[in-house]
Amino acid sequence: MTVLEQMVRTVSNGDTEWAQFVAASTTTSVNASGTEWGRKGGSWGKEGEFWKK
């Protein structure tokens, strides 16, 4: 299991306060596409926001 998969599991289980915080913070992203959430490739981040200096 990768560190990211472990994090997803921890958040899903919600058995630490941080896990609960992250779960609450990601609620709005469930319906967002991967692209909109910063997985757009290249040197640029979330759509509409400037990545580089």
Next chain:
Amino acid sequence: MDQWLAEQPKTIVVQPTTLCPMDCTYCYLLERHLKQEMTPQVAAAIADGIGPSWEPVEVVWHGGEPLAAGLERFVELLRPFECLRQAGRVRHKVQTGGGRPITDAWCDVFEQYEIGVGVSIDGPRDLNHHRVDRGGRPMFDRTMAGIETLKRRGIPFTVLAVVSQDGTRQAAQVLDFMRDMGTSWVGFNVEAKEGANSGGQTPSIDHARQFWRDAFEWCRRNNDVTVREVSNLLGFLGLTQDRRDADSQHDPIPTIAWNGDVVLLSPELLGVRSSTYDDFIAGNVLEDDLSTIVQRAGELLYVQEFAAALGTCKQTCEFFSFCQGAHAGDRFFEHGTFAATETDHCRNSVQAPVLALAELLQARGSG
């Protein structure tokens, strides 16, 4: 190639001038001391080359210092895009480092053309010392004066901040400053060896990890500033598994120089010389349609190498599903080839925040 590269860009970076009056210690721009300015003819060629089938694109006016082009010239460069902007097919954004004053006249232009404004500032005065003018004088007061003008005019602004080694222990102090300054969004660029900053001091992953841990903790206590990297990672963790596992297509990000030359993948490649990669130039908008230049990206050696390296990244890196293999330029600047995989950017801006949050997630108690 199509597996990794989008056919249409969502972002176009435009260089109205190479000149920057500033001389930041970590700057990657090689020609920032030269005054080479884009003509309206080049701007018109860019606008004409925006494909009719493209989704709305963000046109980012970068530089040099974009405001150093001068207000009148800048407006001349905007005009060819007006039909596109009014049709909702183009949105403008300008990223200024404060090297030229943000005046009310500039604010009028920002409002008239609905230009999103990004300001580059690293934090409070004592953490902004890398940002100096050509005489070595601190830029802090001048940058803050511009921000005050934006605030007085009610113009929202985002912030880009560079995290150098000496700033890695100051995340909370920096974020307090950003919040009090009035921005609602900040992106952190951990200093990297790029372009003219090939000898720069890149923070270690341990220092970066401390920075991101502090940033996460700050964001848990404060919800009035969005931190790009925090938001991206939390968003990723909220995706469904199929979306987490899906590959993204990289934006080709055509970056157009003052003279119409186009480089792809990374704006930092603009102005960099390389005989191996033909200076990364994919074409010139005065000779070829921008859409055509983007369509033939796969013919370029550096794009081919980057695409191949992405395959390696996917096979070998446990962080790939989150980062998707960005950034192309860092591979070249650190390793001299796009075929390389892991970079300082990977370690400091992908692995470090992931590991910092992973550690917090495991912590018992209030954390």
